[in-house]
Amino acid sequence: MDFRKIWADFIRYVTTPHFLIGASVFRIVAGTTILYQALINYAQRHFLFGPDALYPYEAFLARRTGFSIFAWSASPVYFELMYHLGLVVAFLWLLGLRTRLTTPLNYVFWYSLHQRNQLLWDGGDNVMQLVLIFAMFANVSAYFSLDSARRAARSTASSGDQTWNQLKALLHNSAILAFALQICIVYAVAGLSKVQGESWRNGTALYYALRAAEFYLPSVSDRLYASDVFLAFLCHLTVWFQVGFPCFVFLNKWTRRLAIFVGITFHLAIGSVMGLVTFAMFMMAVDLALVSDEEYRAVSRLFARLKNFVGERGEKLVRNLRDSALTFPRRVPVQK
């Protein structure tokens, strides 16, 4: 076994950037969700986050656990300035402009808002809080961004020192690995905690979750918990998926794809049925970062083929209709 060769191959792999498309998709989904969160609460911003908010300002100063730019002044003008600046930064990050700067800035504004009222957040916000720190080391603007458009427009003659690029790629790959490890911990702990719960073991947990007034959706929740077999199946599938997720992600590409597909399906259901929209979006953003560049390109090629197929069939149908209209007699001749 030639260890030098193995090590050289390993170094070559980790200093070549991977999951670049996934990182950009993460930026778009997470950025959209952060912006959505700020905008959907825009009319209530004073009630939720302002100096006279539900959570008293002096209690915020005394009880906060981390930094917050909202602690620097209780002035309503200052609050408006910071809230709107946060919106602008989130929008610029979503567009992928200077992400080396806007990623940490976005984190600062978003984390500050969370500290201002710590009662409002859920697991999805907790995941994003952690993952945004890792994202500061990733290249989240390689695709679908103003940065990538700017890079494409510049001359390609000089793309920087090769060693520096390799070091940047190493940082990026480490950040994506951190995404994967963090989400594995989330699912594994959630799953193992559920195993200890009697209602998850006997298959009734989802009934009680769906019955809570804040998660109940008329006509949908009732149908879901009407069937005891379906409910028990869903409960156990949830636990199996969560506990098995770390193995599925790292075992091979097929199990990783299955894990991501099941994860996205689950979160779409959680978002629509239980109303945990931002939770679902944040979790999906991280799951989508774990899809490889080749897989995204394969999906893109599939869509292109589908589009061509539908396009060709559509054109053929229109041609056939036109031809049959030309040959169809305009008037039925009257028999004399």
Place this chain on the structure above:
Amino acid sequence: MTCRLKSWTLSLAAVCAALVLAFHFSMTIVYVSPLNMAKLKLLPVVRAYMEPYFAQGWELFAPDPILDSKFLMVSCRLQREGAPEETPLVDVTSRLHHLQHNRITPADRIARAEISAMTLVAPPQDRLTERILEFHSSQDERLRRAAESVKKQKEENREFGFRLLARTASAECDRLYPERKKLAVHLVLVSVSPPKFSERHKSLLEGTKKSLDFGWRPYEHVAPL
């Protein structure tokens, strides 16, 4: 940069990155693991590293999902000539839940703020906390101090929860009676346990109801809801 130096640089960087990741996620795993003897010994070091920026908890609907639906009933004491007027109790939580049926809504965050405050006032049972509180009459001074500290924390949280609920009620009174001067707010917390699984066809309101009357609290000015 010579080839050899470049190779060493990249190798060193890769090893550093691996060590940083290994360290961080080892700390994370200890932090999120259930309380045990080993974790207790490492806890001061782990918490110093993880909190506040890497703080996390993943008991999502675990070990069992929340069973009770909580509703806040509010009555407002309004100023008028002669004796103040006390309005009937109004359920201010249900309308937020109805708004949440449309998934694109700010109602979920407002409802969450209310429910979190209710949880501070009436927290779910926690075996560990109950065990610690049992030591309040222990001979061991360390255990007694631990029990006192936990009791004090619990009371502070409860009082803070009351204040948050009073502010919620104040905002709701402002919404319901915008033109009137408010003097005080009355808080009643209603907790509904859903029918058991075998009776799932019954409506939520047929479940077990419990109400806690927290009396009158001073009105506080809050930004409009």
